[in-house]
Every structure is written in C-alpha cells, then in structure tokens.
Amino acid sequence: MYEVFLEHINRKVPLTEEDQAIIKTYLTPKKVRRKQYLLQEGDVCKNIFFVEKGALRVYSLDESGREHILQFALEGWAISDLYSFLTGEPATYTIDAIEDSELVMVSKSAHEELLKKVRSYETFTRLNITGAYLAMQRRLTSTISATLEERYEAFVALYPHIAERVPQHMIASYLGLTPETLSRVRKRMSKK
Amino acid sequence: MYEVFLEHINRKVPLTEEDQAIIKTYLTPKKVRRKQYLLQEGDVCKNIFFVEKGALRVYSLDESGREHILQFALEGWAISDLYSFLTGEPATYTIDAIEDSELVMVSKSAHEELLKKVRSYETFTRLNITGAYLAMQRRLTSTISATLEERYEAFVALYPHIAERVPQHMIASYLGLTPETLSRVRKRMSKK
C-alpha cells in the first residue's frame, strides 16, 4: 500500500527506508465512488489527498450555480483546497470524484509533523507546490493571451490522458467557456 | 542594507542572528532605473529579485507584440521567471522597472546553497511559493468566473497600493482586457 504515493515522492526527493517508514505511519487510505464528494464548499478542508488511482476535480460555484473547474487530478497528483487547509477557513472549492478512486490522505496534523520531522518531506512539499505554481502560471498566461483554439490545443497536448477520460463539458468548464463554444471550437479545428 | 528583505523573511520564519549572517553573504544589491530591463525574453533568468524599494512588472509578449502582465512587484515582493531560473531554459517573460527601484539579488548557486545550508531559508521559500500559488489561484478563479467589474474591483481591493502607482493600461493588461474596455468599465462603475 502507498506505493504510488511513495514512488511519486521518490521521483522528486530520494527517501531513505527510515523516512518511508515514518511517512507511512502518518498516511490513511481512502476509497471514493464516482460522483462522491471529498469536500464541499463551506466545510473546512482537513486533508490533502494524493491520487493512487482514479480521477477527481476541484471546482468553485458562482452565484448562478455554474461550475468552474480549477483542477483535475489523476494518478500521482495531489488535490486539496489548500487555502482552507492551511488557514482553517471554510472551503470555497468543492472536490468530487469523476471516477471511482483510491486515495492517500494526509491530515493537517500529520502534514505539520511530517514537515518538522522529515526534511525530505518538506523538500518534497516545496517542489510539489513549485510545480503546481508553474503549471498554473502557464495556464493563466494562456487564458489571458491565447485564442480558444490555442488554449484547447495546449490543454490536450499537455494533458492527453485527461482529455480522454473526462467529459467535454468539464474541459469547457476548465477552459472557462461554455460547452457549446467548445463543441464549435473542436468543429472548426477538425476542418483543417 | 538588506533590512527590508531580512525583515520580510523574519515575518514568515524566525531567523537566528547566525542565519541572518549566513544569508547576507549570499546577497547582492542592485539598483535599476525606470524602464530598465532586468530580464528579457530569450535570456536565461539567473536571479531571483527581492524588491526593497520601487515597483516592477513581469510580462509576456504575444505574436502581435502585445504585453500581458503576469505580475507586479512592490516593496517586499519577489520577482523572477521561475521556470527559466529553475530549468536554465530561455525566459518566456520579460521583467522591467516601473519606477526606479532597489533590489536584492539571489543567484541560482546562492539559492541552492542557501536551501541546503539554512533550513529556515528552505521553509521561507516554501511558504513564499505557497503564498504566490494561492494568490494566483484566486486570480485564475476570478478571471474565469467573474465579470469585468468584479475583477477590477477585486484587484483594487486587494492591491490598492498598486492601483495608485501603476498606469491604467498596465492594470488592463494584468486583467487581460484592453485599455479602452477598462476605461469604460471604470466609467460604468463611477455612475453608481
């Protein structure tokens, strides 16, 4: 158990056997079914989830009830409402499962102790958040300056596995446009 | 010298006198004039800059030569093309000074050594990037789901000091709209 997760850390920061043993004692496994909530807007986010298997999404809801997907997470990815997790404020995002999934949970107290006790865990956390920051930076730049075609193309090029597994209206939501528009964009593109 | 920078770290992670002394040996001061480049697209970004005084911006240029501002940086903020800095790839962003500014530079080798030698520096780096990540997440959510009025209002509420010191067309660029549109948005808002 926890192999996917530990292997994922190991790829970024080499872990000693001892580190691995310590880390394991702080982890909790969790299985969720398709459409099941992991976090609902308004609740406090008490965990970081690592995906061992399956697919999830984080999204916000606006006044008119529309969903805006902030992030997808497949195998090897981490998912959380980080602001709520760190501050204890109510979550502004909702997390649910797109497919039946198997997760590893790290609670807030576990996370804090691991940061203190296992330096490699802090380094892993730093590298992880740095990667997430850079990915989001690219996405923001593309959202602000690229055409719809380019944005959809860039998404498929960067996350082909997601495009295959996730319904189109969710990809539209991630890209910040309506399902109708994405359908038309795809049609325009297929004509070339 | 370096007081603003060290004080900024201290606010996030308490530093011992010894830590401070070590860190100081890795820093280099730099002054730049208004409109001066710190980094140009295509060059490799060799430093992280901390602003002690002044105002800077990071932006990308699209095919038609339009500027898209990714970030402003005032006193106490850090600025860099992090992807280029970390990977050694050519920068996709340009950095220049909006006002005459005083900076503290951390070179790549200095950054790496500090991460290894001074644990508080790694913790500071982790907290810093986490804060930047959360700020960008809010911005992305607002870009995708809010109206122009709301986005401009949120920007002014969050960064009043920037709105005062930076020309409007740069704020328009940051928000991802044309200067004309921002002018009209402001007019609409003032009528209420």
Next chain:
DNA sequence: CGGAATCTTGAAAGTGTTCAAATCAAGTGG
C-alpha cells in the same frame, strides 16, 4: 514649452453566450 504617453469616447466589426431543440450515447430496470 513641446512632444510623448495616457486616457477617453464613438461607431463598426468580431466573438462568445444564451436559449431552444435535435441528435447521440450511456446506464438502469424489467
């Protein structure tokens, strides 16, 4: 003072959204 940059305003063009309906695909229960 004078030129450059900035901000504002107008009208036309372009682009994405909305709303409604049709088509297609998938999952469920009999």
Next chain:
DNA sequence: CCACTTGATTTGAACACTTTCAAGATTCCG
C-alpha cells in the same frame, strides 16, 4: 437483451459584450 430515461454533445439564430480602429482630450516629463 431491449426499452426507457437521463446525460452529453451538436447545431442554429438572436443577442450581449469586448475589441478594433480612429480621433480627441488630458497629463506628464524632459
């Protein structure tokens, strides 16, 4: 395994909003 219900995707037409292009007004800085 088929019939049925529900969800997802596509298409069309009218509409709303932002951009573009051009020009005028204002402010800033050398």
